[in-house]
Structure formats: C-alpha cells, structure tokens
Amino acid sequence: MNIAVIGAGWAGLAAAVTLKDLGAHVTVFEAAPVTGGRARGVDDINMGRIDNGQHLMLGAYAETLTLIKRLQANWTIDALVLREPLHLESADGRFKMRAPALPAPFNTLMALLSAKGLSSADRFKALNMMVRCRLSGWRARPLETVSALLTRQQQSAHVCLKLWIPLCLAALNTPIEKSCAQLFLNVLRDSLNGPRHASDCLIARVDLTALWPAAAAEHLTMRYRHIVRAVRATDTHVEVDGEHFDACVVAIPPYATARVLFNTSSAEDAFSQQMQSSQQSETSLQRVLEGFEYRAIATLALELEDNWRLPHNMMMLDEDPSRGHVGQWVFNRLGHDKQLAVVISDASDFLKHDRASFVEAIATQIREQCAKHPDHLNAMPAVKYQRLIVEKRATFDAVPGLKRPSNQSPWSRIALAGDWTDTGYPAVLEGAVRSGLGAAAILKKTFNL
Numbered sequence: 045m046n047i048a049v050i051g052a053g054w055a056g057l058a059a060a061v062t063l064k065d066l067g068a069h070v071t072v073f074e075a076a077p078v079t080g081g082r083a084r085g086v087d088d089i090n091m092g093r094i095d096n097g098q099h100l101m102l103g104a105y106a107e108t109l110t111l112i113k114r115l116q117a118n119w120t121i122d123a124l125v126l127r128e129p130l131h132l133e134s135a136d137g138r139f140k141m142r143a144p145a146l147p148a149p150f151n152t153l154m155a156l157l158s159a160k161g162l163s164s165a166d167r168f169k170a171l172n173m174m175v176r177c178r179l180s181g182w183r184a185r186p187l188e189t190v191s192a193l194l195t196r197q198q199q200s201a202h203v204c205l206k207l208w209i210p211l212c213l214a215a216l217n218t219p220i221e222k223s224c225a226q227l228f229l230n231v232l233r234d235s236l237n238g239p240r241h242a243s244d245c246l247i248a249r250v251d252l253t254a255l256w257p258a259a260a261a262e263h264l265t266m267r268y269r270h271i272v273r274a275v276r277a278t279d280t281h282v283e284v285d286g287e288h289f290d291a292c293v294v295a296i297p298p299y300a301t302a303r304v305l306f307n308t309s310s311a312e313d314a315f316s317q318q319m320q321s322s323q324q325s326e327t328s329l330q331r332v333l334e335g336f337e338y339r340a341i342a343t344l345a346l347e348l349e350d351n352w353r354l355p356h357n358m359m360m361l362d363e364d365p366s367r368g369h370v371g372q373w374v375f376n377r378l379g380h381d382k383q384l385a386v387v388i389s390d391a392s393d394f395l396k397h398d399r400a401s402f403v404e405a406i407a408t409q410i411r412e413q414c415a416k417h418p419d420h421l422n423a424m425p426a427v428k429y430q431r432l433i434v435e436k437r438a439t440f441d442a443v444p445g446l447k448r449p450s451n452q453s454p455w456s457r458i459a460l461a462g463d464w465t466d467t468g469y470p471a472v473l474e475g476a477v478r479s480g481l482g483a484a485a486i487l488k489k490t491f492n493l
C-alpha cells in the first residue's frame with residue numbers, strides 16, 4: 045500500500061509514522077527543506093539553532109509524549125524535555141501560583157488557593173469557577189465567549205488580568221472577547237482537572253525539529269521542497285501532482301488544503317473528483333475550509349552580552365502597549381545561558397511597528413520588570429543579537445461556533461489532518477498529533493491495514 049502524506053508538520057508526521065508502522069510505504073511531501081512545520085528549528089547566523097516559535101507543552105499532551113518516547117528510544121524523555129509542576133510567576137514576582145505535590149485535583153486547587161498577588165476573594169472566586177465548571181461537566185453555553193464565561197462566573201478584573209487572560213491567550217491565541225469558551229474549558233479540563241502530572245509544564249531542551257520530527261523523517265521517504273499543487277481522488281487511486289498513490293493524508297493548513305483539493309484545473313479532474321464524493325459534502329468542506337481566519341504570534345529570540353537567567357524558566361510579563369511593552373511570556377532558552385525567548389501572542393496589531401524600536405521596547409519591558417523581582421536579580425545585560433520571527437498565520441482564530449471538519453474527507457482515499465480539524469482543542473501540538481493519529485486510523489479502517 046503506497047500512501048502519500050502532504051505536510052511534514054506534527055500532524056502529517058504523526059500520521060506518516062503510524063501508517064508506516066501498519067506496513068504502508070509512506071512518502072511525505074513537504075514544501076520546506078525541514079520537518080516540523082510551525083513547530084520547527086530554525087538556523088540563526090548569530091544564535092545558532094533556535095525555534096520558529098517558543099512552544100510550551102503540557103503534561104496532558106499524552107499522545108505527543110507517547111510519540112516522542114516511541115521515536116526517541118535512545119533518549120530518556122527527561123533528556124529531551126524539562127518537566128516542572130505548574131508554576132506561573134510574573135517577572136516582577138508579584139504574582140505567583142505553584143502546584144504543590146498533591147494528588148489531582150488538590151494540586152491545582154491548592155495552587156489557586158495559595159496564589160500570591162490575588163486577594164482572598166479573587167482566589168475563592170477562581171476556585172469556585174473551577175468547581176462549578178467541573179460540576180457542569182466543563183460545558184460552556186452555546187456560542188459563549190471566554191469573556192462571557194468569566195463574567196458569568198463573577199471573576200474580578202484583577203484575576204482576569206493576572207490569570208485568565210494570559211492563560212486564554214497562551215492556549216487559544218485569541219482575545220477573551222472573541223475566543224470560544226468551550227475550547228478554553230476543554231484545555232482547563234484536561235490540564236487542571238486531569239491526573240496530577242497533566243498540569244505539568246514541559247519545555248523542549250532541544251530544538252523542536254530535533255525533538256522528534258527529524259527522527260520520524262528517518263523512517264519515511266521524504267520529498268522536501270515539494271509544494272503540492274493538486275490532489276485528485278479517482279475510484280482506484282489518488283494523484284498527487286500526477287503521481288499515483290493508493291491513499292493520501294492531507295496535513296496542511298486549511299487555506300492550503302482548499303487550494304490542493306479544490307483548485308481543479310480541468311473539467312475532467314472536476315468530474316472525477318465529484319464522482320468520488322457527493323457534491324454536497326465536497327462543497328460544504330470547501331466552505332468550511334474557507335471559513336477559517338488566522339492570528340499571528342511573534343517570537344523574539346534574544347542573545348545577551350553575558351550569561352543571565354530568569355529565576356524561573358517561564359515568566360509572565362505585564363503589558364503596557366502604550367510603551368511597546370507587548371511581550372506576554374519570557375522563557376530561558378534551555379542550554380543557552382545567554383538566550384531568552386519572548387512570546388507575543390495575537391501579534392497582528394504590532395506588526396506595523398518599526399522592528400528596531402519594537403525589540404528595544406520589549407528588552408526594556410523584561411529589564412524593568414525583572415529588576416523588581418524580590419530575588420534581587422542582577423540587571424539584565426545588554427542585548428547582543430536578536431531575531432524576531434513573526435508567524436502571520438500561527439493559529440486559527442478560535443471563535444465560538446467555528447466549524448471544523450473531522451479527519452474524514454468526502455473521498456474515501458483521502459483523510460485530513462492538522463490542528464484545525466475537529467480535535468476539541470485550539471491550535472496546539474497535541475491537537476495536531478491527535479489529528480494525525482485520527483487520519484491514520486481512518487485509512488487503517490478503510491483499507492484494513
């Protein structure tokens with residue numbers, strides 16, 4: 045059985061290695077010269093290997109962790125990722141929330157109850173919200189936004205600012221007024237309400253391509269630098285740019301999927317494609333793909349003149365857009381004692397600003413806030429090198445009511461994968477991996493692999 049996988053992001057590769065394990069011969073087509081997609085390593089002339097974007101994983105990313113362990117059998121997981129219990133702390137040290145070593149859900153409940161920088165009324169209301177969401181089976185109201193959920197749960201402006209807004213932006217990359225409460229609750233359910241280690245925070249010690257995508261590629265036939273233009277299903281095979289395969293997983297973003305599946309160049313192709321599916325489901329898939337909108341994430345990698353570490357590997361930054369202080373999280377780059385990475389979620393509004401002053405303002409933001417930390421940090425050294433990477437379509441806009449297709453396409457020989465398929469999660473790594481496994485499961489069932 046010859047299967048083509050289009051896209052070597054985490055979704056496509058998860059599908060590809062699973063199908064390979066089932067005995068298929070898998071060829072992966074990837075537009076870029078490397079694997080990993082949006083979660084990949086990038087070479088920087090001054091800083092060496094950095095990531096396309098700083099990523100945080102959670103202990104709840106069960107399928108992702110299983111895949112890493114399976115593909116990196118020569119490494120322990122601890123050598124590849126740093127795993128720490130939930131610990132949210134602002135760079136100035138005024139807000140701090142840490143999960144103690146207790147069984148779930150007491151670890152996260154205690155983290156809320158003992159949070160520093162929240163009034164006792166705010167702590168109890170936040171705890172109350174968690175308990176009520178749990179009792180309601182983590183169900184939001186139809187088409188509810190996160191902001192409406194927080195109002196309904198009587199969360200104060202302060203607890204929203206310090207806790208819920210940063211968590212929502214980190215998970216959904218969509219402002220609370222627009223983001224889908226159900227997706228947010230799904231993330232809280234699986235992380236804060238899961239088994240004890242589900243709320244752990246995991247940061248890769250190696251670049252994201254080296255974490256597992258490169259190891260996956262070693263088992264597969266890779267066609268790098270191949271931008272697929274057209275995928276056509278017939279009753280006997282699938283054609284990928286004219287090359288015949290028995291089946292195909294399309295694991296590229298929605299706009300690219302619409303292009304390869306529906307950019308039918310000839311009447312004959314159009315007829316053949318329609319013969320394989322009901323015209324109605326084909327049209328509805330096309331509409332669904334066109335319904336996605338996207339949000340940017342910017343990541344600023346900094347190399348300092350001297351070694352310097354944050355007191356905790358991941359810290360929250362207070363924002364003040366009027367001063368260009370738009371960073372939300374700052375990370376120590378593990379294994380590089382002079383390097384930091386700053387995450388700017390939902391970054392579209394800032395892209396028009398001049399880059400040099402943008403970088404300087406964010407460096408000032410970190411320097412000023414860390415100077416207030418009670419651990420009396422040394423002053424942050426000057427910035428020697430910087431690299432700003434802006435991913436304009438980093439994630440889909442996680443709005444309520446967004447229609448997301450399943451892994452099943454209208455054609456029996458084509459399955460769909462990607463963080464945008466109906467995973468129950470926002471655009472995150474675990475969703476991408478699960479979608480790849482889902483697409484592989486569909487082809488397994490169809491072809492009795």
Ligand SMILES: Cc1cc2nc3c(=O)[nH]c(=O)nc-3n(C[C@H](O)[C@H](O)[C@H](O)COP(=O)(O)OP(=O)(O)OC[C@H]3O[C@@H](n4cnc5c(N)ncnc54)[C@H](O)[C@@H]3O)c2cc1C
Pocket residue numbers: 050051052053054055056073074075076079080081082083096097098099100101270271272273295296297300304341342343435437438439461462463464471472473474476
């Ligand atoms: C800056 C940034 C920060 C993020 N932070 C986090 C985080 O902290 N935690 C988290 O869980 N998630 C995070 N995410 C989201 C996460 O990266 C994505 O959910 C995940 O990488 C999506 O994987 P995918 O395989 O679905 O898609 P992609 O990674 O987009 O993979 C699609 C692949 O298809 C290729 N391709 C596209 N068109 C074609 C074509 N026509 N022919 C051949 N190849 C093609 C692309 O080059 C790409 O390699 C972040 C994303 C970004 C951009």
